Amino acid sequence: xxxxxxxxxxxxxxxxxxxxxxxxxxxxxxxxxxxxxxxxxxxxxxxxxxxxxxxxxxxxxxxxxxxxxxxxxxxxxxxxxxxxxxxxxxxxxxxxxxxxxxxxxxxxxxxxxxxxxxxxxxxxxxxxxxxxxxxxxxxxxxxxxxxxxxxxxxxxxxxxxxxxxxxxxxxxxxxxxxxxxxxxxxxxxxxxxxxxxxxxxxxxxxxxxxxxxxxxxxxxxxxxxxxxxxxxxxxxxxxxxxxxxxxxxxxxxxxxxxxxxxxxxxxxxxxxxxxxxxxxxxxxxxxxxxxxxxxxxxxxxxxxxxxxxxxxxxxxxxxxxxxxxxxxxxxxxxxxxxxxxxxxxxxxxxxxxxxxxxxxxxxxxxxxxxxxxxxxxxxxxxxxxxxxxxxxxxxxxxxxxxxxxxxxxxxxxxxxxxxxxxxxxxxxxxxxxxxxxxxxxxxxxxxxxxxxxxxxxxxxxxxxxxxxxxxxxxxxxxx
Amino acid sequence: xxxxxxxxxxxxxxxxxxxxxxxxxxxxxxxxxxxxxxxxxxxxxxxxxxxxxxxxxxxxxxxxxxxxxxxxxxxxxxxxxxxxxxxxxxxxxxxxxxxxxxxxxxxxxxxxxxxxxxxxxxxxxxxxxxxxxxxxxxxxxxxxxxxxxxxxxxxxxxxxxxxxxxxxxxxxxxxxxxxxxxxxxxxxxxxxxxxxxxxxxxxxxxxxxxxxxxxxxxxxxxxxxxxxxxxxxxxxxxxxxxxxxxxxxxxxxxxxxxxxxxxxxxxxxxxxxxxxxxxxxxxxx
Numbered sequence: 001x002x003x004x005x006x007x008x009x010x011x012x013x014x015x016x017x018x019x020x021x022x023x024x025x026x027x028x029x030x031x032x033x034x035x036x037x038x039x040x041x042x043x044x045x046x047x048x049x050x051x052x053x054x055x056x057x058x059x060x061x062x063x064x065x066x067x068x069x070x071x072x073x074x075x076x077x078x079x080x081x082x083x084x085x086x087x088x089x090x091x092x093x094x095x096x097x098x099x100x101x102x103x104x105x106x107x108x109x110x111x112x113x114x115x116x117x118x119x120x121x122x123x124x125x126x127x128x129x130x131x132x133x134x135x136x137x138x139x140x141x142x143x144x145x146x147x148x149x150x151x152x153x154x155x156x157x158x159x160x161x162x163x164x165x166x167x168x169x170x171x172x173x174x175x176x177x178x179x180x181x182x183x184x185x186x187x188x189x190x191x192x193x194x195x196x197x198x199x200x201x202x203x204x205x206x207x208x209x210x211x212x213x214x215x216x217x218x219x220x221x222x223x224x225x226x227x228x229x230x231x232x233x234x235x236x237x238x239x240x241x242x243x244x245x246x247x248x249x250x251x252x253x254x255x256x257x258x259x260x261x262x263x264x265x266x267x268x269x270x271x272x273x274x275x276x277x278x279x280x281x282x283x284x285x286x287x288x289x290x291x292x293x294x295x296x297x298x299x300x301x302x303x304x305x306x307x308x309x310x311x312x313x314x315x316x317x318x319x320x321x322x323x324x325x326x327x328x329x330x331x332x333x334x335x336x337x338x339x340x341x342x343x344x345x346x347x348x349x350x351x352x353x354x355x356x357x358x359x360x361x362x363x364x365x366x367x368x369x370x371x372x373x374x375x376x377x378x379x380x381x382x383x384x385x386x387x388x389x390x391x392x393x394x395x396x397x398x399x400x401x402x403x404x405x406x407x408x409x410x411x412x413x414x415x416x417x418x419x420x421x422x423x424x425x426x427x428x429x430x431x432x433x434x435x436x437x438x439x440x441x442x443x444x445x446x447x448x449x450x451x452x453x454x455x456x457x458x459x460x461x462x463x464x465x466x467x468x469x470x471x472x473x474x475x476x477x478x479x
Numbered sequence: 480x481x482x483x484x485x486x487x488x489x490x491x492x493x494x495x496x497x498x499x500x501x502x503x504x505x506x507x508x509x510x511x512x513x514x515x516x517x518x519x520x521x522x523x524x525x526x527x528x529x530x531x532x533x534x535x536x537x538x539x540x541x542x543x544x545x546x547x548x549x550x551x552x553x554x555x556x557x558x559x560x561x562x563x564x565x566x567x568x569x570x571x572x573x574x575x576x577x578x579x580x581x582x583x584x585x586x587x588x589x590x591x592x593x594x595x596x597x598x599x600x601x602x603x604x605x606x607x608x609x610x611x612x613x614x615x616x617x618x619x620x621x622x623x624x625x626x627x628x629x630x631x632x633x634x635x636x637x638x639x640x641x642x643x644x645x646x647x648x649x650x651x652x653x654x655x656x657x658x659x660x661x662x663x664x665x666x667x668x669x670x671x672x673x674x675x676x677x678x679x680x681x682x683x684x685x686x687x688x689x690x691x692x693x694x695x696x697x698x699x700x701x702x703x704x705x706x707x708x709x710x711x712x713x714x715x716x717x718x719x720x721x722x723x724x725x726x727x728x729x730x731x732x733x734x735x736x737x738x739x740x741x742x743x744x745x746x747x748x749x750x751x752x753x754x755x756x757x758x759x760x761x762x763x764x
Binding site for chain 2: 179180189217223225247248257259263265266269270275281282284285286359407408409
């Protein structure tokens, strides 16, 4: 092995860039944009790590992965061991390495951030997870004694999958119920192929099935079974609800029901889940070829939508965001990639009205120019309208990507579950315990729209609490 | 995968399917629907549950071939499988003792109205059915409805069967004849539902319609099925599909339902036998 680098030498090294498809090429295909590190690149990047005595990166990780240790092993070329370290804390490393907002988490708290040279923790996580998937998994678990307890997990998105993983490893029987025909939740209907290939999600789910998790698709809990049915009729000992945020938020402006106005959920579901981008697809999508597509919003979903529109042949694809670009919640990488692909960014504009033709097709949007005022509740400067600064631009298709509200299906059929005033389920943030004995919840249905990793973390914490509940049969009331 | 137990042609390109679905059969209520996919790469389409037997474990759906997916579905036979079936979805029909209820079905809409008519009759209502069709062969489920309803009035546009005229003509006859009508339920093509709504609005009769907007997931997630009711946006999949007819913006619904006409047109062209082949075949004959 090569001579140990000194601290000074490590700090002088440059961050190893991710290989990616050329922008001109990728904007006409749905293949993954990032091509991953080679083993040499991963080792080179891992060697930059200062292996801090008190690693601040771990504080930035919502699930507390032992980042220093997995990077140390990566630098030594012990990739499978590195994967084993990650697996202790994360159920979906190949997913999180791709979709976590690392700049606000681990990489944001890396000591090298001040020099603008944070370790590329996300890229390394992705490499290690992909390596483990392709070269045999980390050492298999020994036979786990069965507890004989049965848990129903409602929703197969990040929260549900993470929860199911820990429960099955804890010896419980787990059945995951998914409303759609395909497993993965937002990982398959929301996040596009070019950012998260569906094969990767499928591999994670196949791994869970191998561990013994039972999956039931086309099972809309709340309709086919209520929460009470699961506990009473179906004989489950506990239920975890991880159904996601669910209901798309609209702008509440005139013209929103014109043909050509999609929610991001509908637009992305048609493309990702129903594969409307493939030739001969059975699910229709409006023809975007040479059309002008406007996406309202500035989060990751907005970026996914606008980049999808570009790939479907849009002549112009633009982001319209009511705050300034600095306030956009999207991952930096997505904004950067979108710009490379030719997406236009218009900040500080707020839609007032959508205009259509006589047959009800969207034709234009009337926009109010904004400027930044005083900070609001979120700490971000509040956008305020500039008097008389109104313009109209011609658009053919609009995608509204301004978030979701909680899906009321579960609550409607389990009215005894306490809700917050925002309509989310009330659950203890540490344990996921709801107001109903044996029922836990986590992910967007509790927090409102958040990230894959936060949902996963909530699923894991709930799994630990469910395990405790099933072993002791003690239900502490929430404080 | 759900096995098809029986298929039967009710009218030209309208097929009745009895499909194995034990749990849905036990849980469903009148007015609810399922989302199905015919094949692995198929689109998701909503279909109202026309009937169900919780003991035998089947549900019935009645399908009119209007697009590619429904055409594919109507080629399936007993013993074949429907790839996916999710449900029951949507809010059940309001079933109470209203008194006299007129249930109106237009074309294949009669299939959607049928389970609600049965449920209303079981709840003790006097149910009068008016079922319309273009001509005799399009009037469906008459015998089934006669078993549940106090009166059944078929109507046909061309006069080939029953009363010559529209369902609204029959409805007006009933109203003019002095019948006390406590509630009307109308399910069929949008122009029909709209026409019924304007008749009953004049007479102040509470009227319910079942809407059929374009849908994808059926769980409230996509918002594609949004309709305007009383000036408010509602999602037909979770808030409906039944709504107060006098509050519905039918114009908007009709327009939004044309979103993919171009797509359907080109897709239909793809699946038709090629005109050139047809010419060659006839030449060879």
